[in-house]
Amino acid sequence: MKNKYQHATNKENYEDYSSGRVLYGATGATNFPVRLSSEIFQQCANYLKSRGKSGPYKIYDPFCGVAYSLTVIGLLHSTEIKSIIASDSDSRILEFAEKNLSLLSTNGLNKRIKELTKFVLEYNKTSHKYALASALRLQSKVELSNQITVKCFKFNSISNKDFPQSLSGIDMIITDLPYGKLTHWEGSITDKNFTQRFLDNIKSKLNTTSVIAIVSNKKQPILYQGYKIIKTFTIIKRRITILEPLNN
Numbered sequence: 001m002k003n004k005y006q007h008a009t010n011k012e013n014y015e016d017y018s019s020g021r022v023l024y025g026a027t028g029a030t031n032f033p034v035r036l037s038s039e040i041f042q043q044c045a046n047y048l049k050s051r052g053k054s055g056p057y058k059i060y061d062p063f064c065g066v067a068y069s070l071t072v073i074g075l076l077h078s079t080e081i082k083s084i085i086a087s088d089s090d091s092r093i094l095e096f097a098e099k100n101l102s103l104l105s106t107n108g109l110n111k112r113i114k115e116l117t118k119f120v121l122e123y124n125k126t127s128h129k130y131a132l133a134s135a136l137r138l139q140s141k142v143e144l145s146n147q148i149t150v151k152c153f154k155f156n157s158i159s160n161k162d163f164p165q166s167l168s169g170i171d172m173i174i175t176d177l178p179y180g181k182l183t184h185w186e187g188s189i190t191d192k193n194f195t196q197r198f199l200d201n202i203k204s205k206l207n208t209t210s211v212i213a214i215v216s217n218k219k220q221p222i223l224y225q226g227y228k229i230i231k232t233f234t235i236i237k238r239r240i241t242i243l244e245p246l247n248n
Helices: 034-050 068-076 091-102 106-123 126-144 191-205
Strands: 057-061 081-088 149-154 170-176 206-217 227-235 238-245
Touching: 034 068, 034 170, 034 206, 034 227, 034 238, 057 068, 068 081, 068 091, 068 126, 068 170, 081 091, 091 106, 091 149, 106 126, 170 191, 191 206
Parallel strands: 057 081, 057 170, 081 149, 170 206
Antiparallel strands: 206 238, 227 238
16 A cells, blocks of 8 residues: 555644644654554554454554654544553653653643743734644543553663563554664664664563554665564655564
């Protein structure tokens, strides 16, 4: 399948989820398409259900950046998610990840609403008014949703095999590979063995019935020994590879 959506088929208005509006952005951080985030989650959830694994699910992103995609997924699909875990090796970027993931809670979103209200009163900018209106719409959504447990921490999932105990029993991994930034993770690592190192390290933390969605560009090699490809598809110049672990 190429350039086609199976689940997020309607071209909805996702402006409330735009980076820098209610959700926080950061210089150098990649903005991931909202609709594609939703599609990937739904494809993963649909496959787990076909294997008899119903939600709510425990999700992990080892290269979370500002956790923009994870936050969007949490806002759109809260009833199917019990917990979201995010990690990255960059302390600076994790500060934004924590802020974004806090928006999945009533307290966190209320804090953001107060912040935006202050901006409107002080600067009276149209952009701040639009952002506040978006935050209020998201507030009504969060108040009616399941409260998702969130954990965010600094961790290099390529060089470190000692994942925290909280990562046990992962149902779903959704991650956008940090292409072009591998030296930030480990100076000697190459594109060729990047994914294999991570997949080897994380395998013991996965549920027997689990799924991993890896987003990459079309030129980036994906090694996956010990895993089986469920499907691969391309949308908006991004290749999505969905894997499941092989039980040895």
